[in-house]
Each structure stands twice: as C-alpha cells, then as structure tokens.
Amino acid sequence: MEPVVTKSLPRQPGSPARPDARAGLMLAMATAGFAVTFWAWALLSPLGATLRDQLQLSSLQQAVLVAVPVIVGSLGRIPVGALTDRLGARRMFPVVALLTAVPVLYLGHGATSLTGYLVGGFFLGLGGTTFAIGIPFVNAWYPPRRRGLALGIFGAGMGGTAISAFSTVQLTKAFGHSFPFDVVAAVLAGYAVLAFFVLRDRPDRPHATGSLLGRLAMALRMPVTSQLSALYAVAFGGFVAFSVYLPTYLVTSFGLDRGDAALRTAGFVVLAVAMRPVGGWLSDRLDPVKLLVAVFAVVGVLALGAAFEPPLVPVGTALFLGLAGALGTGTGAVFALVARLVAPTEVGAVTGVVGAAGGLGGFFPPLVMGAVYSATGAYLLGFVLLAATAAGAGVLTATVIRRRAA
Template structure:
C-alpha cells in the first residue's frame, strides 16, 4: 500500500502496485475452503456469508477515503497500511488450518487446470459475475449515475452509493443463512429475479424519492443475497479437493464481471443520453442467471 504513494503519478507503476494488491486479495479464495473446513455443512452458508461481509471495505473506502484525503492526500494509504499490518499480525497468531486438512501435493498449475476443466466452475463464475459483478459495477458507477441523472453533489452521491454497498454487505450473510435452509440455487434464482425486476423499475427513470431509492436498495439486497448464496453453492456442488481452486477462479470472474457494466452504461449514455438501456440489459442478464440457477444448478450434486 505504501508503494502507492510514489506510484500514484505513474500509471505503469500504479498497475504494478495493483498487481501486488491483487495478490493480497487472493486471501478471499484462501478463506472460503478454510471456513468450509471449520464448519459443518448445515452452517457453512451463514459462515461464508459472514466471511464475505469483508467486502464492506468497499463501502467504507468509498465513504471515508475522500474525506480523509481532504486532510492529507497520502493519509488514506498510511491508514490502510497500518490496518493491513495489524491484521497480518493478528492473522498469524489467531488463524490456523483445521487439524484434518490435507495438504495438496500437486502443483498450483495442475490444480487450477483441473478446476478450469470443470463445467461447474464456469457456471458458478457466470452467476457470481452477475451477483458480485453487479455490486462492483454499482460501487464504481453509481456515484456517476446519481450525479449525472439526479444532479446530486459528489458528496451526496458518494454517501448514497455507500448506503447501496452497505445493503449488499448486510444481505450477503442473509443469502448464506437462507442457503443453509433452502437449496442455494433457489436462493440465487430468487435473489437475481428480484434484482432483475428492480432494474426494470429503475430503467423507467423513477423519481429518486421514494421509488428510485427503493428500487436501488432492493436491487442491492438481491445482488448481495446472490453473492452469499453462490459461494454456499460452491461448497455444495464442487468436489471437495477442488473447492479452493474453483473459489479462486469464481472470485476472479466476479471481480472482472464488475468492470464491464460501467463501460457499457457509460458508452450507452454517451450515445443515447439515457441509462434505461443499460438497466434493461442488467435486467436481462440477471433474469438469465435466475433461470439458469433454477433450471440447472438446483439439480447438481457434488461429484467427488
């Protein structure tokens, strides 16, 4: 993180530092099988949902970083560096593998290759790209949308976008909790259907108070719930030995899925001066995910 301070004025250096930060982000893929190993199957959904609440850092960052930077442009980097240092020390002392964990003997490339050959890896990746990708996309683009379409100030737009992100964080463990009681594919289908319906509502450009706010927050609830249920689904339909590798691929695809919608919505707005087409495309995508989760994923069983 501290490398960002000298790199912030150099794009190539910024990309290199981003790569290093991305390596740190792989702790999410590490944490999924770790959490799985410590909890019985009936409680894994909720446990994974609570673990996934760590994405709330996006909301906190979006809200606090501009305000902290007003005091010193480098201060946010120092704060994050300190937080990472404290966490790394606590993790080294408190986090341990399950005593019965089997250490894989084959290479990383071989394990990733095996995971990549599983059809379920890419099915889960697509669903997570819709759910978590939608969260990432709105985290990036919602402030711009609110400023452009509803003529909000940057501070007000950032605050409301942070509220959207907070709702997704709260509903992620809800998705996991429901997945402990209902098949996670059914939870995913229902959550994506809710997101699809709310995207249709928002496509008609309703007034923000109250209908637009309700639609956006309900969409956040649906996307957050789907993000939690998809990883509960991973633990159910993925061979146990491949959970870690599959999680890594699925998580990466979710992150990548978040970068496409802002580009599409921005391009559509530039061409048509409207966001309605973008929201309708989001609705179509979420509806397709809901149908696929219900029609295909609820019938899958773990093989191995």
C-alpha cells in the same frame, strides 16, 4: 409453513460433523483479514479525482490507474486459491497481508508519476486475492449445514472497500497524502503478526495433491466452475458495477451533486454487504437453488422498473435499495452452493476462478451503461440488458444448477 430443507450431501472427507470450539475465532480472524486487505486494495479508487489533477491525467488514464489493482486482484485469486488448497490459510493470510503492505507504503511515499502509481497499483492488487484464501479456510472449519452463514459472514469482509471509501479522502485532507497509506500498512502488519500466532488450519483438513498448474487446469475443466462463475459474475459483478457507476448515474439522471450521490451509493454498498450473510443464512435453511432463482427474478423486475427512471424519491430509491438487497443475498447464496457442490480439496481452486469471474464481471456493465447513454442519451437499454442477464442467470440456476444440486 415449515421451510423447505435441501437434501443433505454425504459428508465429504475433511468435512467436520459439528463446529469446532475454535471455529468462531477462526471465522472472525479470516473476516478481519479479508476486510483489512480489501481496505488496502481499494485505496486508489477514492483518490482517483485527486490523482487526476495532481498528475494531470486524462479520463482514460485515471480509469486505468483505478482499474489495475482491481483486475490484478481478481485474476490473482485463481493461483492464490489453488495455493491455499496446498499450503493452507495459516501461511497464506500473514504472507499476503505483509506483502500487500509493501506497495501500500510505496504508493504513500515513493510513487510520484503515472508509471509509479501503475506499478504500485499492480502489486496492490495482491490485497484483492484474500477472498480465495478465506473461503476454503472457513469452509473447512464448518459443517455443511452451517457453511452458508459462515461463508456469508466472511464475505461481508468486502465491506473493507467501504472503509476505504469513507476514510481515505478525509484522512488525506486532514493529515496529508501519505497518512492513510501509513495507517493501512500498520494495520496490515499488525494483522499479519496476529494471524501468525492465532490462525490455525483445521487439523483434519484435506490436503490437495498435484502441481499448481495441474490443479488449476482441473478446476477450469470442471463444468461446475464455469456455471458458478457465471452466477457470481451476475450477482457480485452487479454489486461492483453499481458501486462504481451509481454515482455517475445519479448525477446524470437526477442532477444530484457528487457528495449526495456518493452518500446514496454508500448506502447501497452497506446494504448489499449486510445482506450477504443473510443470503448464506437463508441458504442453510432453504433450498439455495430456489433462493437464487428468486434473487435473479427480483433483480430482473427491479432493473426493468429502473429502466423507466421513476422519481428518485421514493420509487427510485426503493428500486436501488431492493437491487442492493437482492444482489447481496445472491452473493451469499452462490458461495453456499460452492460449499455444497465442490469437494473440499478443490474449494480453493474453484473459489479462485469464481471469485475472479465476480470481480471481472463488475467491469462490463459500467462500460455498457456509458456506451448506451452516449449513443441514446438514456439508460433504458442498459437496464433492460441487466434484466435480460439476470433472467439468463435465473434460467441457468433453475435448470443446470438444479440438476447438479439434486
């Protein structure tokens, strides 16, 4: 059976008819920049338990310390995306990489108290904004029929958080507290220099006009912004929520030790990251609306299956790996829709808002799961709520988004 191909949108001004010879290099540079800044952005999370003991923090203080850079990075995507529409990634990537190196060095050498780490974590959040730089940059370099895969490959740079998860604690134990921060700062500085000489915005890319606040207000008023934000909050937010809370769930429900739970969670993260380009690639060849409807249906069904806590091996493992694959595919498909439904001059501003929604969407499920377990002693209701949320996202996609994409 031949794949169903979506109706092509008219070529928008600034949309290349075919890939430029430099597009692959630009995509590689953007993906590398996304990965190294996300590596920096995630430095504090693996050290949460260590810092709790070192600074004698309460559980709430530890949670706030880890959450600050994530919240700032998510919200910071909104102005950074709008600035990228105006200034271009050629300027924004090197500047953000260099500025991120400053709090990284401070956290490695200057922070000694909770207040110091909170201040450093606040500015470390800047590293989480580069998602909103890369999306409009890659979008401009690729024609519509290739954007899904290209944006999916760029999005796989979120695997920088996995680099931090795998390396930070080990490097700290082997070489001391400041070493991983020094390594990341050096990598950020090296990338900034390389990006300055190599990165180039597409010469015919559309340049946004108007004030920053005016353009942000316009993006927020666009119905497509809120609709795509809702979908990304479920897809990417679900990925973030599982990557944060899955270790706790595995320890609590199945009695795994923390090391085993962390390794299984790493497998979940790696699979989700790997499936993001697949979601973009499928969106280039199939109807991305139908793909997203299928993704949310799969998430709903698997969440209901997990609600009954089947044995971890093999059923539970299969359920969670299925969730990882579906959520990863969904994140790629959502931004394939952004490229199709948003004018090139607005991609940065809309990406900033949608990206912020995805990042913030990952905070509520762990809170809900914790509250549900505290109240009932089981996770059943939490997974049922996840299934209901996925069903709602599927309905939104099948109705409102389908009409908009027609």
